[in-house]
Amino acid sequence: MATAVPYLAPLLPPAAACRLRRNRIRLSAVGTRKLLDDSEVEPRGVADFAERSRDLAARTVGGPVRWFAPVECGPPAVESPPSLFFLPGLDGVGFGLIRHHQRLGKIFDVWCLHIPVTDQTPFVGLVEYVERTVKSEQSYSPNKPIYLVGESIGACVALAVAARNPNVDFILILANPATSFLHSQLQTLSVLLDVVPVPFQVMLPNCLSLLTGASGEDEVSQRAIRVFREDHAHIFPPFSFLADLLPKEYLDWKLEMLRSASLFVNSRLHAVRAQTLLLASGMDQLLPSREEAERLHKSLPNCRIRHFNDSGHTIFLEDGIDLVTTIKGATCYRRSSQIDYVSDYLLPTPSEFQKAADQYKWVDLAASPVMFSTLKDGKIVKGLEGIPTEGPAVFVGYHMLMGWELGHLVSRLFTERNIHLRGIAHPFMFDRDIELIMPDSSSFDGIRLMGAVPTSPANFYKLLLRKSSVLLYPGGTREALHRKDEEYKLFWPEKPEFVRMASRFGAQIIPFAVVGEDDLFKVVIDLDDLVNVPFYNLLHKRLNPDSVKLRTDYTGEVANQDMHPLGLLPKIPGRLYFLFGKPIDTQGRKEELRDKERAQQLYLHVKSEVENCIAYLKKKREKDPYRNILPRLLYQATRGFSAEVPTFEL
Template sequence: MATAVSLSIPLHLSSPRRRLVSHASRAVPSRLSSRKGARTSPALASVTAPKVLDESVIEKRGIKDYIERSREMIRPDGGPPRWFSPLECGARGKDPPLLLYLPGIDGTGLGLIRHHERLGKIFDVWCLHVPVMDRTSFEGLVEYVERTIKSEKSYIQNKPIYLVGESIGACLALAVAIRNPDVDLILILANPATSFPMSQLQSVSNFLGIVPEPFHVTIPYFLSLITGNSMGIASSNTETHTFLHQAFQGIPENLQNTFSDLSFLLDILPKESLIWKLDLLKSASLFVNSRLHVVEAQTLILASGKDQLFPSHKEAERISKLLPNSRIRHFNENSHTIFLEDEVDLVTTVKGAGYYRRSRQVDFVSDYLLPTPDEFKKATEQYRWIDFAASPVILSTLQDGKIVKGFAGIPSEGPAVFVGYHMLLGLELGPMVTKLITEKNIHLRGIAHPFLFNRASEQLMPDSSSFDSYRIMGAVPVSATNFYKLLSTKSFVLLYPGGAREALHRKGEEYKLFWPEKSEVIRMASRFEAKIIPFGVVGEDDMFDVLLDYDDLVKVPFYDDLNKKINQEAVRLRADYAEEVGNQSLYPPIVLPKIPGRFYYLFGKPIETKGRREELRDRDNAQQLYLHVKSEVENCLDYLKKKREEDPYRNLLSRLLYQTTHGFAAEVPTFKL
């Protein structure tokens, strides 16, 4: 089977673009082919990347595909290390960032095979292939990657270069960053081999020389290089078939049919090559560990919880403490070969961590990529319990003032600004955002608190990926610049003037607005003729009773240190406001769940700013409109609080009885309009 890749060998050239090399005869087109995705000159290239990923079905690939492709790649050819670009990585966007994949100990460069298609839509992907019999030193590999990066800098001015390193490839990426602090690099490190001195492979390397070939493949943990599974094998057994039988016992059931294919391990890492690569691992970890403290590059560390080769979970925490510009994503159920496992999607991980950018600084508007159906499903799963428990009622207001069920009163085209009341803990967000997408095809971009984007905030959370779904769904840090950019792209923007003070209100403050005295939205909205949609949401008084609020917690002796960590300078908003809204200290409220009531949403009549730009430049006129918007939000809340008393299905039990009779997919009725 022919391997669907194009190869370029830039090792002996000043630029990898100057020579065309193929896989079979080393004569097919390289990255400069006319296929879709080839680079244009910097002068002609657009800075706009595709905003929507192709939603067509992407072919599922895994271990079997990795093995089949690798058989072609590992044929001895006497060649040096080289770059190749899989054909399925054909970039769809104009001038995307360059991504260099640095493989693990296998060296094939096919470790991202499951991710090729999705990566190729937003990156220019090059994969490093190190031939089986190649004996390039670690320093030589570092220099090779350096030459490529320096050559490419002239083509990618003001763009980052991504280095995705796996195992020893992660060490290679770190070494390149150490030696090139002036280059804008983004490192994505999967189970880095910096922990080699503490790994099982350290002990393996001490006695590997006395194990006869081919029995070295049966050494415990060796097959983990490919399968990620621990191989508990009795080293005293000397019969070949017994060795192999025991070695493959740990392979997942779905791989047992490929037993014959896995014999290629003997070809991909013969004993001589394995000894060499273990020595490479030792050199790599020594070099990097002594210099980690100087790494300044933006770094994302992916750590498997069931890695049988390295203590990756602990190592990620250690490295992160040394790298001030790093973040961690833990994958507790995954093993060493994280990129070959079904549960991991590299593109989604990069997007969720906020690590996708196409210039020196991330642009939360132009760099944003809409969620795929799978990402949307996963991001909204956490809110399904609210849909089930609260049976949301959606109401909107037509231009003639009539209130109707559904979103008929919401304009279909932007720009528009949704301005409303923030329930406790923002519980209203999930159903509202989800239903607007599924029923109205409106993607609401939220103006969010900087706490959701801060590295220190992640470290306070039980799961560092807690806020990833917000970024995937399009939340942006609150700033006038981001608000301006969203309106300029005719987006639908969600804004809560009450902010954290409203979402984390104290006892007895349900449905009280904490808005600034002066407008923060009107003049900007009028500049782009955006419609303003006031809305209110009420539930069973937010579904929780607040047992301890901020005023209670600050009296607890041990809370002072946590309060300082949560409310550090980097996440303070409106700290210079003298009014109540300036008191926006974040805190984890201690709450007691109530029996779930019902959620009611009312979107008021859209307020036009079209044709009023000159009028609303006047601060007094803008202030009057701002107070009108606030009044409309309060009217929405008052209407819903009154009308919910007439709802025969306000109680959870009555709704459950209705759904038992009519089916749980049936819409539960509500009060008469």
């Protein structure tokens, strides 16, 4: 066994690693209700990667392939975390996730593969080595998924292991996989950079000679070297430590491994059934990663893509990329054989919360939302004082056009009342195939990070069981994508869908309304117009596959929960107004509300309260001197743009 360096757990073979994992001391489970704070995470960067890789590579020259557990990952902060195995790129050192170790360690049991720089284990040998490890892990935890995170050739190893073991529950996270190597249009020097990124003055002439037979002294070669140095000089420092360790034969070996890995994996893609998340860089100078991700998506039946348009090949070492956030947003985090959107959910960290809230910042700037709530005695007050902070609770309201109220609603309740709303969302926002037709495949990641769950009685039940605060829109898509001149019209089903479930847990029902959509946009093209457009039916089928249908047992307008685009005409921005009605307590009414008639009466009461809130806001906003954006801007210009703008008097 090799001597461990200060920042590593001992380097171990798979069997010993599994024994260490069993004996590792864990923190007491904090569950998923505690906010995982990332403010204490130490920033790591390329310099840390180079330093630690240099040290580890120098200590293990000639040693065998092995696993190590970075000590900085620490013990997990969640109960029963799944294991994550990192498979590095061609550098093989294993520190490629150094920027993510601390955050990954909170929710995973992390192990990294180390391949000594002079090791010549063939590709199939690496596959078999990883395979033995995951089989041992599966026997120890048969009901947990096994995460394989691979970059470049490491992604090829992950795919090969998954193809050879279709009955193992893998979740593959693949960054810029080298499966495109044989079909790459990369320039010769770009290929060499991935093969052996060492200083030009030491190795490049030999590299050129190796691949092209040129000495590196001719004018063409010198010009290529000069251009390549200028374009890619920033990439070399992290890998310069390899210059003194690599023999010339290493180049031949790595090139051959790339070829064999690409051939091996591409011939077996049809056998991969694992859940897969592809991370594709848009500025990858070594491989056509964006195009390759699209190709792999067509071959892998359970695959999602996340594009990083401004990132290069070494995506995990770049600033602005958070692997944990990406995994969570793509709903790829689970701790059992099936994802549980309630128990597997992890609260957003402060930075994740802020990033999600920033997506709606334009609403705050343009519409200056103002909120009111109702006290127990029926008095309406400005602010959120009347909203109970203890769950379980069901917030039931009118679904504003396109859901523009969501960002401000969720963020204000969280920051001012410490209420984390878990929204009941259309399954459209969770469907893999829908992501492909969105302008950005990560369009709904922020909503999922904030806790949205697919619509289902089971998810509603589980949330109330955990005493959560649930956001529910009975009108659903029909309200959010309404027709012309239908603003503030409720399209609720006749059945009391949520009342008896709420009473079962004694949940409080908080009716609420939002007014102001008609001050922001006007609907000029609705579904009635779209159905007359030639070939719109083709788009409709893609937007509404059978897998995302809702309320199929209903008839009439309420059954129309289909997704469709809208044509909107912006207006001079008005203002958004929120009003939360008096909370309706169902505690102790479980038996009473088993009666269908009584449940129906309460349901109609909730609906009328929402309508009353709408009517109140529509009337009172006429007396708001700052309803229009111009008076608001003048007010803030004289008192500071952080000043709260007044509204109508109560």
